[in-house]
Amino acid sequence: MTSRRHLPLFAAIACLVGMVVIAVVALAVPAGHVRDAAMLHGFVALDRPSLNFETKVVAHLADPLPYAVAGLLCVGVALARRRGWRAVAVTALLLITGASCQALKHLLAQPRIEAWLSVQDQISKASWPSGHSTAAMTLALCAVLVAPPALRAVTALLGGIFAVGVGYAVLVLAWHFPSDVLGGFLLAGFWTSLALAALQRVEAPEPAQRQAWEPLVVAGGTAALVAAVVIGQRSDTAALYALERPTLVVGALAIPALALALVTTVSAASTRGALRQSR
Numbered sequence: 001m002t003s004r005r006h007l008p009l010f011a012a013i014a015c016l017v018g019m020v021v022i023a024v025v026a027l028a029v030p031a032g033h034v035r036d037a038a039m040l041h042g043f044v045a046l047d048r049p050s051l052n053f054e055t056k057v058v059a060h061l062a063d064p065l066p067y068a069v070a071g072l073l074c075v076g077v078a079l080a081r082r083r084g085w086r087a088v089a090v091t092a093l094l095l096i097t098g099a100s101c102q103a104l105k106h107l108l109a110q111p112r113i114e115a116w117l118s119v120q121d122q123i124s125k126a127s128w129p130s131g132h133s134t135a136a137m138t139l140a141l142c143a144v145l146v147a148p149p150a151l152r153a154v155t156a157l158l159g160g161i162f163a164v165g166v167g168y169a170v171l172v173l174a175w176h177f178p179s180d181v182l183g184g185f186l187l188a189g190f191w192t193s194l195a196l197a198a199l200q201r202v203e204a205p206e207p208a209q210r211q212a213w214e215p216l217v218v219a220g221g222t223a224a225l226v227a228a229v230v231i232g233q234r235s236d237t238a239a240l241y242a243l244e245r246p247t248l249v250v251g252a253l254a255i256p257a258l259a260l261a262l263v264t265t266v267s268a269a270s271t272r273g274a275l276r277q278s279r
Helices: 007-028 030-044 049-060 064-080 084-107 131-146 149-172 178-202 214-233 241-278
Strands: none
Touching: 007 030, 007 178, 007 241, 030 149, 030 178, 030 241, 049 149, 064 084, 064 131, 084 131, 084 178, 131 149, 131 178, 131 241, 149 178, 149 241, 178 241
């Protein structure tokens, strides 16, 4: 039971290490930036005029207004379930993930000019980590935190799909590099894991319930990975795609894999904590 009790702390450490590694490789290692840019090139090649509007709609789902509305909804669910500490945790997460994301953006800001992007389409110097990806994953993990135990796994599945959709959208639109998306996911996972560790110490026990939908999390993650491969295979006509396919596939698989790991970990830590305390 000790390992289960410390799962949130282990997850927080893993997220922190992951952020440092990705930041160093993407921002300080020239070869890392080259691969990052190659992944982005592959994603941008997937943009189609017929789907541009829909892609922008998905990306804007993590804008400040929908972010605030969805966050308040999570707080409302926690209060309705009489989980006051979780409402406090969600409120804190909504604020601290956004604030820390902006702080890191400005602290690590540096030009990452790409010749194949037009002058007006160059990605901002302050782009790591992605604010939209941080917001999307924060909402997904907050939804998992406040969901009833019996619905926690299916909530994790839907939240993971939402976060991956936003992450893919900002790449197709060339708003961010893939490393920015991964960094945003890990930043949200880091703070949520710390919040979970605190919740295990202060909140009242939750009634133990069996999660009937847990297999859907694995099924959803598998479907996301298969979809990423299919998208890649359908992009043979994109410029230079044949040369970039291995790199694009790595990026396309890494994003849903990380999202699946985060939502599953938070779901498992929340549920195991409840089961442990209720015995």
